[in-house]
Amino acid sequence: MRSHAGAPPSRRRFLALSAGGAMAGASALSGCAMQVSSGVSGSGETVTVMVNSGDILPEQVQQAKKDLGIKILLVKYDITKLIAMLTNGNPPDLVRGVGAVDAPFFAARDVAEELDSYFARSGVLKLDDLDPVNDLWRYDGRTQGKGPRYGMAKDFSQDSMYWYDTAAFDKGGADYPPETEPVTYEEWLDTAKRLVQRKKGQTTVFGGSYGGLTRSTLLATMTVSAGGSLFNDDFSRVDFTTPEARKALAWYIDYCRTKVGPSLIQPDPNGWDGPTYQAGRLAMSNSGYWMGGMIGTDRKLAAVSRLAPAPVFSGGPRISACQGGTGLWMPRGSKNKDAAWRVFEWFFGEEPAKARASGGWGIPTLKSMRSLMPAKEDYQKRVLKVQENELKHFSVVSFTPYSRADAVDALFNQIAPAAMNGQISVDTLAGRLNSAINEQLKRGKEQVG
Amino acid sequence: MTVDQISSVAGRQGAAARAGRAPATGGRRISMTARRHRAFYMFTSPWIVGFLLLTVTPMVYALWLSFTTFDGISPNWRYVGLGNYRELLNDPVTWDALGRTGLFAVTSVPLSIIAGLALAVLVNRPIKARGLFRTLIYLPAVVPPVGAGLAFKLLFDQNSGAANGVLTFFGIDAVGWLADPYARYVLLMTVLWGAGNVMIISLAGLQDVPRELHEAARIDGASAWRTFRSITVPLLSPVLLFQTVTGMIASVQTIMPLLLAPLGDTSGITTVPQSNYLYMMHVFAQYFALGRYGYASALLWVLFVLILVVTGLIFKFTSGAVFYNVDPEAKK
Numbered sequence: 143m144r145s146h147a148g149a150p151p152s153r154r155r156f157l158a159l160s161a162g163g164a165m166a167g168a169s170a171l172s173g174c175a176m177q178v179s180s181g182v183s184g185s186g187e188t189v190t191v192m193v194n195s196g197d198i199l200p201e202q203v204q205q206a207k208k209d210l211g212i213k214i215l216l217v218k219y220d221i222t223k224l225i226a227m228l229t230n231g232n233p234p235d236l237v238r239g240v241g242a243v244d245a246p247f248f249a250a251r252d253v254a255e256e257l258d259s260y261f262a263r264s265g266v267l268k269l270d271d272l273d274p275v276n277d278l279w280r281y282d283g284r285t286q287g288k289g290p291r292y293g294m295a296k297d298f299s300q301d302s303m304y305w306y307d308t309a310a311f312d313k314g315g316a317d318y319p320p321e322t323e324p325v326t327y328e329e330w331l332d333t334a335k336r337l338v339q340r341k342k343g344q345t346t347v348f349g350g351s352y353g354g355l356t357r358s359t360l361l362a363t364m365t366v367s368a369g370g371s372l373f374n375d376d377f378s379r380v381d382f383t384t385p386e387a388r389k390a391l392a393w394y395i396d397y398c399r400t401k402v403g404p405s406l407i408q409p410d411p412n413g414w415d416g417p418t419y420q421a422g423r424l425a426m427s428n429s430g431y432w433m434g435g436m437i438g439t440d441r442k443l444a445a446v447s448r449l450a451p452a453p454v455f456s457g458g459p460r461i462s463a464c465q466g467g468t469g470l471w472m473p474r475g476s477k478n479k480d481a482a483w484r485v486f487e488w489f490f491g492e493e494p495a496k497a498r499a500s501g502g503w504g505i506p507t508l509k510s511m512r513s514l515m516p517a518k519e520d521y522q523k524r525v526l527k528v529q530e531n532e533l534k535h536f537s538v539v540s541f542t543p544y545s546r547a548d549a550v551d552a553l554f555n556q557i558a559p560a561a562m563n564g565q566i567s568v569d570t571l572a573g574r575l576n577s578a579i580n581e582q583l584k585r586g587k588e589q590v591g
Numbered sequence: 592m593t594v595d596q597i598s599s600v601a602g603r604q605g606a607a608a609r610a611g612r613a614p615a616t617g618g619r620r621i622s623m624t625a626r627r628h629r630a631f632y633m634f635t636s637p638w639i640v641g642f643l644l645l646t647v648t649p650m651v652y653a654l655w656l657s658f659t660t661f662d663g664i665s666p667n668w669r670y671v672g673l674g675n676y677r678e679l680l681n682d683p684v685t686w687d688a689l690g691r692t693g694l695f696a697v698t699s700v701p702l703s704i705i706a707g708l709a710l711a712v713l714v715n716r717p718i719k720a721r722g723l724f725r726t727l728i729y730l731p732a733v734v735p736p737v738g739a740g741l742a743f744k745l746l747f748d749q750n751s752g753a754a755n756g757v758l759t760f761f762g763i764d765a766v767g768w769l770a771d772p773y774a775r776y777v778l779l780m781t782v783l784w785g786a787g788n789v790m791i792i793s794l795a796g797l798q799d800v801p802r803e804l805h806e807a808a809r810i811d812g813a814s815a816w817r818t819f820r821s822i823t824v825p826l827l828s829p830v831l832l833f834q835t836v837t838g839m840i841a842s843v844q845t846i847m848p849l850l851l852a853p854l855g856d857t858s859g860i861t862t863v864p865q866s867n868y869l870y871m872m873h874v875f876a877q878y879f880a881l882g883r884y885g886y887a888s889a890l891l892w893v894l895f896v897l898i899l900v901v902t903g904l905i906f907k908f909t910s911g912a913v914f915y916n917v918d919p920e921a922k923k
Contacts, residue, residue, distance in 0.1 A: 222879055225663035251664050343764035344750045406862055407770050409853030411748045552880035555861035556684075556868075563771075582881060589665030 187481040188213045191470070192224060192234040197296070202494055210488055212481050221548070228253055233473035235482035236489075241278035241295050241467030242359055246377075246543035248471060249281040249292045250590045255472040256290040260483045266491035267294070273507045277538055278467035284376065286540040293471030294490050297504025299430025300532050301355050301465035302363055302452030304330075305437070309446045310337055310347060310425035321528045324451040324460060327364075327393050330426070334402040337425040349402035350426030351415050352394070357558075358550035359465035363539045364390035366463070368455040377542040378587050380550075380579050382572035389455060391568055391575075398562040406555060407562045419443075426450075430464075431529050434516075435503030444521045449528045452535070462535040469507070505529065544586030545579075553578045650895075657889035662882040675889035685873060685890065692843050692870040695775075699782040700838040704831060707789025712819075714790070715797045725794070732787035739784060740850025744769065747777050769851060774864040781847045789834055796830035797823065828913040835909075836902055843898060844871055870894060 186207075191198060191214055203214045217223070219238045227233045233253075239245065248254040261269055275298040282289025311318055314337040319325050325333070334349030354360025361382075365372040370386025373379065382391050397403065403424070404410035412418050415427040416436050420443055427433065437447045452462040470489065476482050489495065491508060499506035499514035502522070506512060516522045541547065557578060561571040657675055661668040679685050714725045731739070747754050747768035755765035768777050800823055808818045824831075848867035852859050860876045861868075874894070877887035 225882075228664055248664075252666065253664060342759045342762075343766065344755060344759065346750070406853065408749065408767065409769060409862070411744050411751070411853075413853075546882065549881045552861040552876055555859075556876075559771075559865070585660070585662075585883075586665075589660065589662055589667045591667040 186211045189481050189485045190215045190234040191236045192217045192219050193238045194219050233475045235476040235478050236470045239471045243541045243547035245279045246281045246286045250543035254292040255474045258290050266487040271508050271510050275464050275467050287538040293469050295467035295469040295507045297498050298464045298467050299432040300462040301430045303430045304426050304428045306426045319450045322531050324454045326456045327453045330453045338402045348424045351403040352428040355465035356547045356551050357554045358547045363463045366539050367458050369458040382575045395561045406559050432504040438502045449525045451532050460535050461537045462532050463537050463539045544583045653888040656884050659885045661884045675886045688870045688873040696842040699842050703782050703789050704834050706786040708793045710790040711793035729787035731784050771864045771866050775866040778867050796827045800826045825914045832913050
């Protein structure tokens, strides 16, 4: 049937037109998305950086525009948004990432740009000035810590260390932990049990928190501390039933079960240790040097706070790994790589890096900036001395490229509470974790190819 | 033009109008029906375009994903046909989550409807400061869920929450409200927190009940309960059906457990206590924590079909119990 002027559109025709409109709309939206990271604008180059609020401050963006002539467009970090941007071919030019776990994941999927050639010609970021922690951002297709560089850490801490509150120790009548020699994990837990204070079913003071940066990095690191490895040689499987991994797992489950500190079965509504520690409700906090940034702003708190070395397992090696190494990486699909690299240099080697180094929120990742770390006050000197000693025991604990740490954590969160509540044994838990996590790793390996 | 001619033209125009065509006035001929169709399509097209763009397109895309192993990033995803659906049928976590969701729906929907209706009956009475009470009861419903979730987390925190503050004041030991086995009760409380929404709709329905029916019942000596049961409820039945259907759909898609979870990152989805690990939590976990876009899309499609089936069943089994003032079958 032919339509003619004035005749109503048939429903089929109308829906076809609507679908056409929808597709045109989708194209327009796609076009808008392209403009987000298209790179060049009339007033100079634009670099899209996906970070958390606070990673790059608005005044630093203004300063970069003035100093570099580059406009920085900040996009809030969101993994789902990042995946959407990567999928539609319009990734940000630089992305926040946790070197310890993100570097192998993104490098193995070929979505991260190799930065060796940029480092080689950089006058700001010299290879011999890079702290070894930046090796977390290296991946040779098999092992983390070797091969090309895919990113760089903005600052770091040795995340198995812990802070303690001397006032809580005095009140609980416990001896202060030594500042140069580590206690064992068993001693740490005994102290936490002694310091925890409870009243009518409520914990008024936590004896200590020990959660690592993520559950997966914590358990991987603790297993190395016990003298083993959580992953097999090609990182395609985990094994929680080895004596070393089981030892680490049993200790962590015991920590959760005794409820001396925040855990999955006793969550801290603050979400992190800072406010709880500051309120005097946490005797020991498993946070590295970076928490000194918060402690340093409170003189009263600084006066009672000490930093202690990472605990060890009796008979195991002394290691003190960085579980984070948070920094930036450049997606391979970045549309404006040279300008992105200039921002990368500025962020890691110029004004923002200096501001971070002197703020005490982490150890600088350029050796040349170590001298900027806060060391004016007595407590700062004391903390710095402990930290410098601990750096001798720094090590890289490799993570699997076949899964994001979030996925391993998610499976752990789902399975482990039963053991924390005493419903299943540690051995049963180990078996269940092996089964669920290895299935996830198997899927990841298939997809990496 | 004579009177006869005028009446003849008018007669033709009337006949044309009755036949659904515009009267022949020369030039372009546009019938009344065509005008109505055009107006209809013009007014509805923004919604239809939005529906196609933002609902149909993602749904079709999700259907396609559900036949793949796509994880959002990896290059080697593959087509697996019905593999994800087969896995779903054999996944005990999925079935457990579905069972919990069903239980949550059959508990929370009647609870919220009864609470909302009771509140509506109360604030429909000629009491002092009625407007203030209506506002206060409705107020929680306008609080964003994220804010409500945070408030509940603080209120029910084991160590510093007000709920345990009350318990300990009376010498009762504090409880871990946000962990199993108590977390489910907190979740139900969040449902009641939003009862103002149900109240406002029930209140509108109550105000539509003809007063003379109540007066007649009172003259006939009917008790207040009998009047409520035999007059108010039947006349409210379309409203109650609406609330049942929309409440059921909302309850199976609730994300409140996530907002009560201890951790806010993507892995935090699975920190939801097991009793609150509902179907949508499982979907979220598969999508955003495990990166299983294909499997999660299959889960969503199954949920979509289940919602359609359950909605159909509700309509089927309530068709004889719902009283419409206007015959819904009447020809428009």
